[in-house]
Amino acid sequence: MGIAFTSITVNTPNLENMVRFYEILGCKFSKVKVTIGGELFRSSLAGFELSLMSISSAATSYYPKVMMGFRIGDMEAKVAKLSSIPGVIMILDPTDMPDGKKAILQDPDGHSIELVADFA
Numbered sequence: 001m002g003i004a005f006t007s008i009t010v011n012t013p014n015l016e017n018m019v020r021f022y023e024i025l026g027c028k029f030s031k032v033k034v035t036i037g038g039e040l041f042r043s044s045l046a047g048f049e050l051s052l053m054s055i056s057s058a059a060t061s062y063y064p065k066v067m068m069g070f071r072i073g074d075m076e077a078k079v080a081k082l083s084s085i086p087g088v089i090m091i092l093d094p095t096d097m098p099d100g101k102k103a104i105l106q107d108p109d110g111h112s113i114e115l116v117a118d119f120a
Helices: 015-025 075-083
Strands: 007-012 030-032 040-045 048-054 067-072 089-097 100-106 112-117
Touching: 007 015, 015 040, 015 048, 015 075, 075 089, 075 100, 075 112, 089 112
Parallel strands: 007 048, 067 112
Antiparallel strands: 030 040, 040 048, 089 100, 100 112
């Protein structure tokens, strides 16, 4: 059997804005009780788990430490909502590319997020 990527946990000092950001993309979070660490919110995305955990502070870098991609519907509306969240930076507005419409932005913690329009 090969390897399968099943989850990612993002530690964040901006938990509220990060939860809002990923909820706009379509994540449905549940708060999970943990005995060690900060608050934890978890979302299941077609068998993949995205968790956000609160921490007191995080070092920032010129280059994003995490880069993720999501296929989404209604890109323009979601990008407009995402752009209103404090700390979100637009890198590439929704643009038609040879392989489909894409947008690139940074979430409130500076992680690079590539959005690909779902034409289904």
